Amino acid sequence: MGEEKEKRGLSRRDFVKGLVVGGSAGFIASMGIYSYGPWRTRHFAKETPKNIDIGECKSVKILNISETSWFDNKTLMGDIKGAGGLLVNQYTYNWPPFTEPKGQLGKGSYEKGIVQIKQWLPNQIEKAWAFQMENAVHPENAGGFSCLIEVEFLDGSKKKILMDAGWSYDWMDKSYQREGIDKMLANNEIDLFFMSHEHFDHFWGLPVVIKYRPDVTMMYPQGFYPEGKQYIKDSGHRGKLIETKPGLTKLWPGVAVYNFAIPIICRVYGEHSFLFNVKDLGLVYLTGCNHQGIIQYVVSARNSVKAEKDKNYGIYGGLHISPFEDWDPKYDDLVIAMRKYGFEKIGCNHCTGIVTAKKFIEAGYPVVQGTARYRSKDKAYLGNGDVIEFKAV
Amino acid sequence: MSSQYKAGIAVGILIGIGLYFLLITWILPVMSKWKWIYT
Numbered sequence: 072m073g074e075e076k077e078k079r080g081l082s083r084r085d086f087v088k089g090l091v092v093g094g095s096a097g098f099i100a101s102m103g104i105y106s107y108g109p110w111r112t113r114h115f116a117k118e119t120p121k122n123i124d125i126g127e128c129k130s131v132k133i134l135n136i137s138e139t140s141w142f143d144n145k146t147l148m149g150d151i152k153g154a155g156g157l158l159v160n161q162y163t164y165n166w167p168p169f170t171e172p173k174g175q176l177g178k179g180s181y182e183k184g185i186v187q188i189k190q191w192l193p194n195q196i197e198k199a200w201a202f203q204m205e206n207a208v209h210p211e212n213a214g215g216f217s218c219l220i221e222v223e224f225l226d227g228s229k230k231k232i233l234m235d236a237g238w239s240y241d242w243m244d245k246s247y248q249r250e251g252i253d254k255m256l257a258n259n260e261i262d263l264f265f266m267s268h269e270h271f272d273h274f275w276g277l278p279v280v281i282k283y284r285p286d287v288t289m290m291y292p293q294g295f296y297p298e299g300k301q302y303i304k305d306s307g308h309r310g311k312l313i314e315t316k317p318g319l320t321k322l323w324p325g326v327a328v329y330n331f332a333i334p335i336i337c338r339v340y341g342e343h344s345f346l347f348n349v350k351d352l353g354l355v356y357l358t359g360c361n362h363q364g365i366i367q368y369v370v371s372a373r374n375s376v377k378a379e380k381d382k383n384y385g386i387y388g389g390l391h392i393s394p395f396e397d398w399d400p401k402y403d404d405l406v407i408a409m410r411k412y413g414f415e416k417i418g419c420n421h422c423t424g425i426v427t428a429k430k431f432i433e434a435g436y437p438v439v440q441g442t443a444r445y446r447s448k449d450k451a452y453l454g455n456g457d458v459i460e461f462k463a464v
Numbered sequence: 465m466s467s468q469y470k471a472g473i474a475v476g477i478l479i480g481i482g483l484y485f486l487l488i489t490w491i492l493p494v495m496s497k498w499k500w501i502y503t
Contacts, residue, residue: 082468089472090479097480105488 122377127350128325129223130462133357133387135453137237137246138420139214139446140272144395146212150176151337161271161337162298167203167210168240168275176208181298185305193278193285193307200240213239214446215276216359216389216421219252223462224324225350230262231255233287234345235359237276244279249445250456256283265328266291267359268335268342269299278306286310292330293317294341315343319375325349329371331363344388346372351463353384353415360422361391365405369412385416385461387453393424406430418459420452428452 105111141147151157154164154177162181165174169184187206188199203210215237222230233252237243247253255261264280264287267273280287289303290313303312317332320343330343344358354372361368369383392402406427417438419428428451431438439459440450447454495501 082466085466085468086472086475089469089474090476091472093473093476093478094480094483095476096473097477098484099480100477101481101484105484 118374120374123319123321123375124377125321125327125346125348126324127225127348127379128323129225129227129350130460131347131349131355131357132221132223132458132460132462133418134219134221134250135420135441135455135457135459136217136219136250136252137215137243137445137455138218138389138453139448139455140216140238140421141212141214142446143212146209148395150208150212153177157336158338161339164271165208166271167207167213167238168199168278170203170207170210172206174206174208181301185302189305192305193281196240196244196278196282199278203240210239213242214272215239215243215246216273217243217246217252217276218388219250219255220345220357222323222326222347230323230326231260232263232265233261233280234265234357235267235273236264236280238272238274240276240279243276244282246445246455247279247283253283256280256287259284261287263287263322264289265345267344268292268362269295269339270335270337270360273359274299274302277302277308281306281308284310288313290315290328290343292341292343294332294339296338296340317341319346327376329368329375331367331371333363335362344368346376347461348376348379349384349461349463350379352461353380353382354378355384355461356386356388358386358388358390360389365390365392365412366408383412383414385418385459386414387418387459388423389421390419390423390427392422392427394422396424396426398426402427403430406434409436410434416459416461418453420447420454423452425449425451 162169163177163179165176165179168188169179169181171179171183187202191199217235217237220232220234285307286309288311293314293316315328315330317330320328322328325348327346328343329346332341334340342362347355349355392405415437417436439453441452441454441457443450443454445455453459
């Protein structure tokens with residue numbers, strides 16, 4: 072009787088042990104199956120494409136005026152690290168053009184910097200830059216990002232957009248003169264001056280643009296900090312100012328702007344980028360630095376606008392994948408993910424990173440290669456003075 | 465490995481799957497509505 076009881080006790084213990092092992096295995100296996108199965112997306116918000124009709128344009132041509140925002144990664148990263156890291160307010164670096172006399176890294180401010188040069192803006196930028204060369208932290212490392220966009224509409228008319236103002240007064244002035252942008256501004260041929268975001272390498276060269284056309288219509292994204300808004304005034308801008316709100320803004324037939332309300336490194340907020348619906352081709356994306364990320368950019372666009380042939384066609388700009396030429400395995404996921412969006416023409420440079428451009432080429436993507444002129448470092452991507460066009464033949 | 469142990473594993477797997485199913489379809493959606501959890 073007692074032996075029988077003992078046997079049963081052992082059996083029950085065996086059963087309970089099995090229950091624990093089996094229960095844990097079943098639970099963990101379910102987690103794995105769920106995480107890699109199609110059911111995982113059932114909690115995602117359902118987005119129905121809005122198919123907003125922005126019209127069509129005939130072609131988009133982009134001249135890369137300058138993509139070399141800085142010339143030495145090590146110097147730039149050393150400054151950022153020395154000033155306290157990537158989240159520090161960019162106006163405090165004592166970088167040009169906002170340095171105080173004998174500026175020390177990370178000890179400056181917009182107010183202390185602008186009083187030194189305000190009297191020379193915008194017409195005597197040479198003097199303002201000479202002051203930077205003597206006092207700022209690494210002024211020789213400053214370059215800038217800027218490009219000229221020419222849109223042709225279905226009726227044959229054209230519009231020119233100048234995107235971003237770069238950083239160094241000296242570098243940007245020479246770059247604008249090299250590509251004839253100075254004359255285009257002076258002759259009022261630029262229909263819109265578009266600031267993609269407030270970063271130093273896109274925005275701080277503003278007085279160079281203003282020098283040639285003080286009343287140019289300027290468009291910038293909501294989220295500029297008070298220093299940035301004051302800089303627009305202090306630079307001598309007298310034209311119309313348009314602030315885009317988060318989401319989609321239609322501009323002209325086939326041309327729209329998408330504003331992403333996002334926090335960005337160096338204490339910047341918000342970036343907007345272009346969408347062009349090119350006849351017989353598809354959607355063309357044009358971005359300054361793409362801090363929103365390639366996936367968010369494409370998904371937001373495709374969920375908003377009606378695209379010609381219902382597809383993506385091309386992309387141009389800094390894609391912000393390896394801006395400091397570093398690499399992380401997670402970036403490989405982005406390179407792989409790009410295939411899904413079916414781009415047929417990729418013009419990248421600037422903060423895309425040369426490493427990324429080479430990875431794109433290795434992956435067989437249709438990257439338009441450059442000529443590596445005017446201090447652009449590699450032919451793997453579109454360099455300074457290079458042109459890309461999106462037009463059906 | 466006794467037959468009771470094997471039976472325990474089989475029943476355990478079913479219970480484990482069931483618990484995970486309950487967690488995903490009922491417990492987590494209910495908990496996600498508890499706003500106080502974020503304060």
